[in-house]
Amino acid sequence: MTWERGFQRCWRVAIAMAALHGSASAQEPAPIDAARSAFLKGDYAASLAAAQKATPDDEDFPEFIALEIRTLVETGKYQEAVERVGELGRRAAFYPELALEAGRALRAAGHRDVASDLIERAVRFEAPRPAKDKSRATVAFGELLLEHRVDAKVVLDRLLEPAKKADPEGRAPYLALGKLALANHDRQLAAEYFREGLKRFPGDPDFNLGLEQSGLDLPAANREPGIASYLDLALKANPKHTAALLFKATELTGRKAFKEAKDVFEQVLAINPDHPEAWAGLAAIALVQDDEKEATAAIARAKKLHEDNPRVPEIIGTTLAGQYRFAEGIKYLEEARQLDPLSPPILFELGSNQLRFGQLDHGWENVALAHELDPYNVAAFNLITLRDKLRDYPVREKDGVRLRMSPEDMAVFGGRALELAARAKTTLADKYGIRLSVPVMVEILPKQEDFAIRTFGLPGGESFLGVCFGPLITMTSPRGRLGRSNWEAVLWHEMAHTITLDASRHRIPRWLSEGISVFEEREVHAGWGQGMTSEFRKRFLDGEVPPISRLDESFAGEDIMLGYYHSSLVAEYIVRTFGMEAMRAILADLSTGKPVDEAIAKHTKTANLEKDFLEYAKKIANSYGPDLDWTPLEDEEYVAYREDPAKWVAANPKRYAATMMLVSALTEERKWQDSKDLLEKIIAAEPNNRESFNPYMSLALACRGLGDEAGERAALLKLLSIDSNVSDAAARLLELGGTMSAAERAAHGDQMLQTNPFQEKAYRTLAAAAKESGDPRRTREALESLLALEPRDAGRLHYELATLLRKSDPVPARRQVLQALEENPRFQAALELLSTFPPAPPNK
Structure with missing residues (x-):
C-alpha cells in the first residue's frame, strides 16, 4: 500500500472510529488530542514525542505530522521542520492542516517561494465540507486561502462560519474567526468569538490571549494574586506560550519598561533561540535606546534564517513609531513594504504612521492601498471614510501652522484657533531655541469619533482632548465638550509637545514632555495646567510619589493626574533653579541619544537631584x-x-x-x-x-x-x-x-470663549468692547464669528459689519449690506447704505 493511499484509508477509518467509539472518546482523549493538549500546556517535548511516535496506521496520522512540524517550528528546530516537509514531498498539500503547518515552516525558514507553491497546490483541492468531524480541516483550508490572499469575506462566509455552525463545540472555528476579526482591527467582534470559545474550552490559553488582544479587562471576580488580566491567565495555563510572551514583551516595550520587556523576550529565546520576532523586538529596544551596536547584532540574529523576512523591519518600524520615533519607524516600515509590497497590515501600519508624521500624500496612498487589498480592515475603512470627509474641510495657514477644521467650526473660531496656534509655535520655538523644518498641521475635528479614528485608527479614546505626534496635532472640537475643558490650554499644551519632540529628535521621555507642556500652560495663565491640591499635597508630604527615574510609570495607571503635576513640578524646578539654558541643553543631549538621567545630571549640577527636588516640591505642598x-x-x-x-x-x-x-x-x-x-x-x-x-x-x-x-x-x-x-x-x-472698562469686558468675553467658542454673548461683548476701543479688526472678527452662529438678529449684524467695512473694504461691505437686505428687504438703513455704493460691475 502506498503512503498516500494509506493516508486516505486512515482518514476514512478516523471518521468511522469517531462515530463508533464516541462514548469511549468522552472517557479517554484520543492520542492526537492528548498530544495537542501537551502542546497547549507548553510541554513541547511531550507533544513532539507523541507526534513522532505516530505511524501511518494511526487514524490521525496527517494531524500528527502537522503537530510535529508545528512543534519543531515553535521550538526553533526550523531545519528539522523543513526536512520533515521535504520527506512528505507533494503529499504535504493533500491535507489542509498539514499543508498549513508545512507552508508556515517553509516560510519561517526563508523558503517563501516553495511555501507559496505548496499553498497554491493545496488550495486547488476541493474544500472539505463543513461538518462536525471536519471542522479543523475546514478551518485549516480557510486559513490556507487567507494566506493565499483570497477575499476574507469569501473565506468567512463559505468556510469559517459554516464550520462553526456545523461544529458548535469545535475549538478551531472560534479561534480562527477571532483571529480574523483581530487582523481586521474589529476587536469587539473578535472578543465575541474568543469569549464563546472560552466558554467551551475553559482555561484555554489561546482564547485568553485573544481576549487580552481584544482589549478586554479581566472581571474582578476572576482575579487573584498574580492574575490580573487575561494575559496572566494565558501564561498561567502555558508559561511557554510564545505568542503570549511576545504580546507581553511588546506591551512592556510600549510602556517603556524596557528591562522587563527584554527579560520576556529572553524567555521566548529560551524556547526558540532563533525566534525572529523576539530578536526584532530586542533590536527595536536597542534602537530606541540608541545602542546601534546591539541593534545591529539583534537584527542580524533576526534575519539569520530569513534575510528577506518582512516581519523583522515591520516589528522594528512599528515599535519605533509607537515610541514617537516616526522618521526611523517609517524607514523600517518602508523596508518591510519593499519585501512584501501587497501586505495590507504593513501598508496600513506604514500609511497610518505617515499620516501621524505629516506625510499626508504618501500616508493616504498607502492606507487606500491597504483598504483596496483588504476591504474588511475596519481601521483602514474608518480612515478612508474620514479622508473623504476631510477633503471638504478648509485649511488656513499662518507662520508655519496649517489649521484644518470643519467649515462650521472654521467660520466661528478658526481665526482665533489659528492665531493661538501660531503664537504658541513662535513663542515656544523661540524659548527652546529651535526652528521647525516643516509646518505644523493642527486638525480640530468636530466629533470625538472622528478624532479617535484620525488619531488611533479606531473609535474610543474618550479621555483624550488632544494628541501630538510632532508635526501633527489632533484635537476634538470643543463643540462636543462645551464648558468641560479649556481648548486653548489644550492647544498650547500640544504645541509644547511639538517643540520638545523636535528639540529632542523625538527622544524625550513622556514624563518630561508632559511635564514641560503642563509647565508651559501655567506660564501662559495661572489657571491653565495643574496646580497643588490637598490630594497632591498629602502625596508629596507623605512621600507617596515615585522617584523622577520612574515618573513614566505614572502615566500607565491610576496616578496619571498626579503624574502630570509631578512632572510639571520637575520641569518647573529645573527652569527656576538652573535656567532655561539648562532645559535647552538637556533636550539637546537627549537628541544625541544620551539617557535622560545623565542629561539632567550633567546640566543641573546638583549632588542629589531627587533630594533637592523633593525639598522644592514639599515647600510648595506645605504652603498650600x-x-x-x-x-x-x-x-x-x-x-x-x-x-x-x-x-x-x-x-x-x-x-x-x-x-x-x-x-x-x-x-x-x-x-x-x-x-x-x-x-x-x-x-x-x-x-x-x-x-x-x-x-x-x-x-x-x-x-x-x-x-x-x-x-x-x-x-x-x-x-x-x-x-x-x-x-x-x-x-x-x-x-x-x-x-466695566472695554478691556475688562473683552477679558470676560475671551475667558468664556476658552471653554465655549460658540457663545453668542461672548462675541457680542467682544464686538462692543472692540468698537468702543476703536479696534476695527477685532470688531470685524467678533461680528463675523457671531454671524457664523446664525443669530436671530443677523440682518442688523450684517448691516453693522457693512458700516464698519464701508471705507476700508468696500467689496465685502457691499456683500454684507446685501445680506442684511436678504434678511429684511425693508431694512431702511441698509437700503440707504447700499445707495452709497457704486453699482456692481456686470458679470463677465
Whole structure:
C-alpha cells in the first residue's frame, strides 16, 4: 500500500472510529488530542514525542505530522521542520492542516517561494465540507486561502462560519474567526468569538490571549494574586506560550519598561533561540535606546534564517513609531513594504504612521492601498471614510501652522484657533531655541469619533482632548465638550509637545514632555495646567510619589493626574533653579541619544537631584493651606458633626471638609451671610484654593444672594484666575452688569470663549468692547464669528459689519449690506447704505 493511499484509508477509518467509539472518546482523549493538549500546556517535548511516535496506521496520522512540524517550528528546530516537509514531498498539500503547518515552516525558514507553491497546490483541492468531524480541516483550508490572499469575506462566509455552525463545540472555528476579526482591527467582534470559545474550552490559553488582544479587562471576580488580566491567565495555563510572551514583551516595550520587556523576550529565546520576532523586538529596544551596536547584532540574529523576512523591519518600524520615533519607524516600515509590497497590515501600519508624521500624500496612498487589498480592515475603512470627509474641510495657514477644521467650526473660531496656534509655535520655538523644518498641521475635528479614528485608527479614546505626534496635532472640537475643558490650554499644551519632540529628535521621555507642556500652560495663565491640591499635597508630604527615574510609570495607571503635576513640578524646578539654558541643553543631549538621567545630571549640577527636588516640591505642598486640616471626616466625627453641624465646625474651624459641608447646607437654606462668613475664613487660609468643591463658586453664590455684585464679580474672577476651566463662572461674568472698562469686558468675553467658542454673548461683548476701543479688526472678527452662529438678529449684524467695512473694504461691505437686505428687504438703513455704493460691475 502506498503512503498516500494509506493516508486516505486512515482518514476514512478516523471518521468511522469517531462515530463508533464516541462514548469511549468522552472517557479517554484520543492520542492526537492528548498530544495537542501537551502542546497547549507548553510541554513541547511531550507533544513532539507523541507526534513522532505516530505511524501511518494511526487514524490521525496527517494531524500528527502537522503537530510535529508545528512543534519543531515553535521550538526553533526550523531545519528539522523543513526536512520533515521535504520527506512528505507533494503529499504535504493533500491535507489542509498539514499543508498549513508545512507552508508556515517553509516560510519561517526563508523558503517563501516553495511555501507559496505548496499553498497554491493545496488550495486547488476541493474544500472539505463543513461538518462536525471536519471542522479543523475546514478551518485549516480557510486559513490556507487567507494566506493565499483570497477575499476574507469569501473565506468567512463559505468556510469559517459554516464550520462553526456545523461544529458548535469545535475549538478551531472560534479561534480562527477571532483571529480574523483581530487582523481586521474589529476587536469587539473578535472578543465575541474568543469569549464563546472560552466558554467551551475553559482555561484555554489561546482564547485568553485573544481576549487580552481584544482589549478586554479581566472581571474582578476572576482575579487573584498574580492574575490580573487575561494575559496572566494565558501564561498561567502555558508559561511557554510564545505568542503570549511576545504580546507581553511588546506591551512592556510600549510602556517603556524596557528591562522587563527584554527579560520576556529572553524567555521566548529560551524556547526558540532563533525566534525572529523576539530578536526584532530586542533590536527595536536597542534602537530606541540608541545602542546601534546591539541593534545591529539583534537584527542580524533576526534575519539569520530569513534575510528577506518582512516581519523583522515591520516589528522594528512599528515599535519605533509607537515610541514617537516616526522618521526611523517609517524607514523600517518602508523596508518591510519593499519585501512584501501587497501586505495590507504593513501598508496600513506604514500609511497610518505617515499620516501621524505629516506625510499626508504618501500616508493616504498607502492606507487606500491597504483598504483596496483588504476591504474588511475596519481601521483602514474608518480612515478612508474620514479622508473623504476631510477633503471638504478648509485649511488656513499662518507662520508655519496649517489649521484644518470643519467649515462650521472654521467660520466661528478658526481665526482665533489659528492665531493661538501660531503664537504658541513662535513663542515656544523661540524659548527652546529651535526652528521647525516643516509646518505644523493642527486638525480640530468636530466629533470625538472622528478624532479617535484620525488619531488611533479606531473609535474610543474618550479621555483624550488632544494628541501630538510632532508635526501633527489632533484635537476634538470643543463643540462636543462645551464648558468641560479649556481648548486653548489644550492647544498650547500640544504645541509644547511639538517643540520638545523636535528639540529632542523625538527622544524625550513622556514624563518630561508632559511635564514641560503642563509647565508651559501655567506660564501662559495661572489657571491653565495643574496646580497643588490637598490630594497632591498629602502625596508629596507623605512621600507617596515615585522617584523622577520612574515618573513614566505614572502615566500607565491610576496616578496619571498626579503624574502630570509631578512632572510639571520637575520641569518647573529645573527652569527656576538652573535656567532655561539648562532645559535647552538637556533636550539637546537627549537628541544625541544620551539617557535622560545623565542629561539632567550633567546640566543641573546638583549632588542629589531627587533630594533637592523633593525639598522644592514639599515647600510648595506645605504652603498650600498650611493651617487647614484637609483630611476627610472619620465615621465617629461625621456622626458628631451631624448632631450639630454649626457647633462642630465652630469647634473645629480648620476642618475643610466639614466647613464645606456646612456651607453647602447653608446655601440650600439660603443663609447667605452665614455662608459668606464661613467661606471668607476658609479662603483666607488658602487664597489659591484648587479643590474640586471650590469655595469661590460658593462665595459668588452667597454674594449674589446678598445683592453684592462687586463681591460676586471678585469671587468669580479669582476662581477663573485659579482654574480657567470653570465655564459657569465665565458665563456668569458676562451676565453681570455694572461699570466695566472695554478691556475688562473683552477679558470676560475671551475667558468664556476658552471653554465655549460658540457663545453668542461672548462675541457680542467682544464686538462692543472692540468698537468702543476703536479696534476695527477685532470688531470685524467678533461680528463675523457671531454671524457664523446664525443669530436671530443677523440682518442688523450684517448691516453693522457693512458700516464698519464701508471705507476700508468696500467689496465685502457691499456683500454684507446685501445680506442684511436678504434678511429684511425693508431694512431702511441698509437700503440707504447700499445707495452709497457704486453699482456692481456686470458679470463677465
